[in-house]
Amino acid sequence: MSSSIGTGMFPGQQPPGSHPLGGHGGPGQSGLLSGAPGNRGPGANTLVDDLEASFEACFASLVSQDYVNGTDQEEIRTGVDQCIQKFLDVARQTECFFLQKRLQLSVQKPEQVIKEDVSELRNELQRKELLVQKHLSKLHHWQQVLEDVSVQHRKPSDLPPPGRQNRCCTKPIRMGVNGTATILSSAYLAVEYVDAVLPGNPLQPSLQQAWGFMNDNYTKFQIATWGSLIVHEAIYFLFCLPGFLFQFMPFMQKYKIQPDKPETWEKQWKCFKMLLFNHFCIQLPMICGTYYFTEFFSIPYDWDSMPRWPYLLVQCLGCAVIEDTWHYFLHRLLHHRRIYRYIHKVHHDFTSPFGMQAEYAHPAETVILGAGFFIGIMVFCNHVTLLWAWVAIRLMETIDVHSGYDVPLNPLHLIPFYAGSRFHDFHHMNFVGNYASTFTWWDKLFHTDSQYNKHLLSKKDQ
Numbered sequence: 001m002s003s004s005i006g007t008g009m010f011p012g013q014q015p016p017g018s019h020p021l022g023g024h025g026g027p028g029q030s031g032l033l034s035g036a037p038g039n040r041g042p043g044a045n046t047l048v049d050d051l052e053a054s055f056e057a058c059f060a061s062l063v064s065q066d067y068v069n070g071t072d073q074e075e076i077r078t079g080v081d082q083c084i085q086k087f088l089d090v091a092r093q094t095e096c097f098f099l100q101k102r103l104q105l106s107v108q109k110p111e112q113v114i115k116e117d118v119s120e121l122r123n124e125l126q127r128k129e130l131l132v133q134k135h136l137s138k139l140h141h142w143q144q145v146l147e148d149v150s151v152q153h154r155k156p157s158d159l160p161p162p163g164r165q166n167r168c169c170t171k172p173i174r175m176g177v178n179g180t181a182t183i184l185s186s187a188y189l190a191v192e193y194v195d196a197v198l199p200g201n202p203l204q205p206s207l208q209q210a211w212g213f214m215n216d217n218y219t220k221f222q223i224a225t226w227g228s229l230i231v232h233e234a235i236y237f238l239f240c241l242p243g244f245l246f247q248f249m250p251f252m253q254k255y256k257i258q259p260d261k262p263e264t265w266e267k268q269w270k271c272f273k274m275l276l277f278n279h280f281c282i283q284l285p286m287i288c289g290t291y292y293f294t295e296f297f298s299i300p301y302d303w304d305s306m307p308r309w310p311y312l313l314v315q316c317l318g319c320a321v322i323e324d325t326w327h328y329f330l331h332r333l334l335h336h337r338r339i340y341r342y343i344h345k346v347h348h349d350f351t352s353p354f355g356m357q358a359e360y361a362h363p364a365e366t367v368i369l370g371a372g373f374f375i376g377i378m379v380f381c382n383h384v385t386l387l388w389a390w391v392a393i394r395l396m397e398t399i400d401v402h403s404g405y406d407v408p409l410n411p412l413h414l415i416p417f418y419a420g421s422r423f424h425d426f427h428h429m430n431f432v433g434n435y436a437s438t439f440t441w442w443d444k445l446f447h448t449d450s451q452y453n454k455h456l457l458s459k460k461d462q
């Protein structure tokens with residue numbers, strides 16, 4: 001049958017067995033493989049040549065005039081079947097060849113194969129993780145919106161406009177339907193409205209690129225520990241700089257709260273040494289804990305779930321209210337006559353404070369009062385950026401109240417109930433009263449600001 005196809009359907013072709021593709025003589029082969037004459041043995045061709053030739057033979061058998069005009073259907077079918085079979089055989093051989101090469105590679109260079117496989121799997125995992133984060137972010141957003149709606153019984157038309165779902169803020173703690181939840185929900189909703197009408201940040205692409213670079217090149221532990229340390233040190237000394245420079249500016253001396261007690265090099269050097277000890281020996285181990293905190297609560301580090309700055313501000317305000325409350329009661333306790341001399345006396349070494357003194361304290365005080373910093377984080381943290389934003393705001397506030405200068409037009413005084421530098425300066429001067437760190441309400445409520453009020457009145461009378 002095969003010879004009849006070779007001579008019947010495709011006359012003038014090489015005899016069976018002479019063609020590299022096999023013994024039956026594939027249809028149209030002399031035309032298609034003119035560069036591969038019959039004297040080429042099977043060993044002379046590569047598998048790719050064979051594959052190409054068998055494919056072309058299949059194709060040619062379908063368009064051949066002999067095929068079209070042929071009358072013997074059985075003969076035609078057999079010819080085509082053989083062509084296809086030949087093509088499938090060569091295709092299998094080619095596949096075997098590549099599999100053998102892959103096997104050889106895995107024996108000779110197994111590390112390369114594993115490396116390729118790991119790289120592929122890692123890429124796939126990253127892609128899926130991004131996808132999951134994106135969907136989670138959207139899910140949280142809409143969950144938040146639904147909670148707000150159910151709490152406030154708002155109409156659907158009152159919902160915040162769509163389009164910013166991926167940058168939304170999510171509340172980390174599910175709160176019950178109570179007064180506090182309603183206030184917080186209203187605050188979040190108000191921020192959502194403000195956020196929707198704000199223009200885009202022109203620096204956003206650069207920030208996104210920098211954030212991506214950080215995430216791609218550093219581990220979460222490095223970001224949480226060394227990143228937080230760098231943020232803390234850079235912001236601390238940056239915010240201390242203006243107050244430090246004021247001592248060399250005669251025209252700034254009129255703003256000094258206690259002008260009769262100027263800063264001295266001796267005090268500042270002593271303070272600086274204590275600061276370095278506190279920062280690296282007490283605070284750094286505490287900062288190391290932030291990585292484990294973020295891992296335990298699955299706090300994200302990625303760009304997509306980062307809250308926008310209005311949310312960060314509201315969260316930082318919440319952290320400040322909590323820290324201020326903690327600070328008021330613990331600070332007041334540290335002033336108790338039985339324990340004052342053991343711990344808090346160190347912070348009162350200087351009766352006229354200066355910015356750098358903000359974190360000049362006994363190591364035990366750094367831990368006791370520093371704990372107030374982390375409570376707000378535990379309540380509100382839904383992204384690692386809150387940690388850094390809150391570090392920045394808390395340092396700005398504490399350095400401001402310890403600056404020793406009451407500079408006019410200080411924007412921090414726009415915050416209602418903000419204590420300010422005069423308030424805390426009085427605490428260092430008088431030792432009694434004004435125990436709160438940021439706001440004045442606890443001192444007002446417990447009348448621990450009475451001596452300060454008298455002091456202000458007497459200053460007015462002068």
Ligand SMILES: [Zn+2]
Binds near residue numbers: 331344347348
């Ligand atoms: Zn004190």
Ligand SMILES: [Zn+2]
Binds near residue numbers: 424
């Ligand atoms: Zn102080």
